Amino acid sequence: MASALINVPPRARRGEIIEIKTLISHTMETGFRRTQLGAPIPRDIIRRLVCTYNGAEVFRAELHPAISANPFIVFSTIAVESGTLEFQWTGDNGFSVTQSAAILVE
Amino acid sequence: MQRRASRREFLRAAGGVAAGLGLGSLVAVRPARATPAEMEDAIRKVVGSATINPGRVTLDLPPLIENGNAVPLTVAVTSPMTGADHVRAIHVFTQKNPQPNVASFHLGPRAGRARVATRVRLADSQTVVAICELSDGSFWSTSADIVVTLAACLEDGI
Numbered sequence: 001m002a003s004a005l006i007n008v009p010p011r012a013r014r015g016e017i018i019e020i021k022t023l024i025s026h027t028m029e030t031g032f033r034r035t036q037l038g039a040p041i042p043r044d045i046i047r048r049l050v051c052t053y054n055g056a057e058v059f060r061a062e063l064h065p066a067i068s069a070n071p072f073i074v075f076s077t078i079a080v081e082s083g084t085l086e087f088q089w090t091g092d093n094g095f096s097v098t099q100s101a102a103i104l105v106e
Numbered sequence: 107m108q109r110r111a112s113r114r115e116f117l118r119a120a121g122g123v124a125a126g127l128g129l130g131s132l133v134a135v136r137p138a139r140a141t142p143a144e145m146e147d148a149i150r151k152v153v154g155s156a157t158i159n160p161g162r163v164t165l166d167l168p169p170l171i172e173n174g175n176a177v178p179l180t181v182a183v184t185s186p187m188t189g190a191d192h193v194r195a196i197h198v199f200t201q202k203n204p205q206p207n208v209a210s211f212h213l214g215p216r217a218g219r220a221r222v223a224t225r226v227r228l229a230d231s232q233t234v235v236a237i238c239e240l241s242d243g244s245f246w247s248t249s250a251d252i253v254v255t256l257a258a259c260l261e262d263g264i
Binding site for chain 2: 018
């Protein structure tokens with residue numbers, strides 16, 4: 001089971017810009033490497049990260065093999081209302097991980 | 107009586123066939139690294155025929171990195187990020203990786219601030235290009251040069 005780490009401030013003022021850091025464990029195999037016997041290692045990467053804030057998409061990233069192993073992505077959003085931020089990573093070989101974080105806006 | 111092919115004729119014919127095969131495989135083999143022209147093609151695929159203006163984007167990349175497997179990269183765009191004037195997307199490309207695309211980030215007015223950071227792999231010392239797309243449809247770009255001591259993608263697999 002891939003594990004994901006999300007850093008979202010638990011509480012924020014209304015209208016404040018909050019920084020979100022995400023990290024997920026994944027090899028991000030490029031598909032360009034070969035084994036010592038010369039056989040190509042098939043590509044296995046995370047293709048996409050989508051962040052929704054109470055159901056509305058606020059950020060989307062499309063990733064390619066040039067992203068390092070264990071993709072670390074930092075972005076920001078405006079704290080508009082209390083609720084949940086949901087993060088979904090999808091990728092090759094049916095990879096899909098969803099995790100959420102709660103935020104209290106006052 | 108049927109005339110048999112002389113040794114000379116046979117060799118000439120065989121040579122022709124071999125040359126043909128050689129040429130065929132030359133065309134089929136893809137270069138292991140993208141070229142600046144391929145990066146240009148990849149950029150055109152995203153941008154279309156729009157002109158790309160220099161400026162507005164800051165690409166923060168260390169000038170020298172030891173390990174190309176994890177290079178910290180930050181892209182920021184000067185933009186008010188309002189509903190009428192915001193950054194729609196940020197794209198990152200490289201010149202000499204096996205594939206020119208690195209990542210595309212889609213933002214909107216709800217991002218508040220047009221700034222994204224990640225870690226990338228770089229196969230060689232090269233130029234990295236960041237392009238942003240604004241809500242009015244214009245494109246802005248910047249580039250940064252980086253020296254990579256230990257390239258990514260070269261180590262043996264399992």
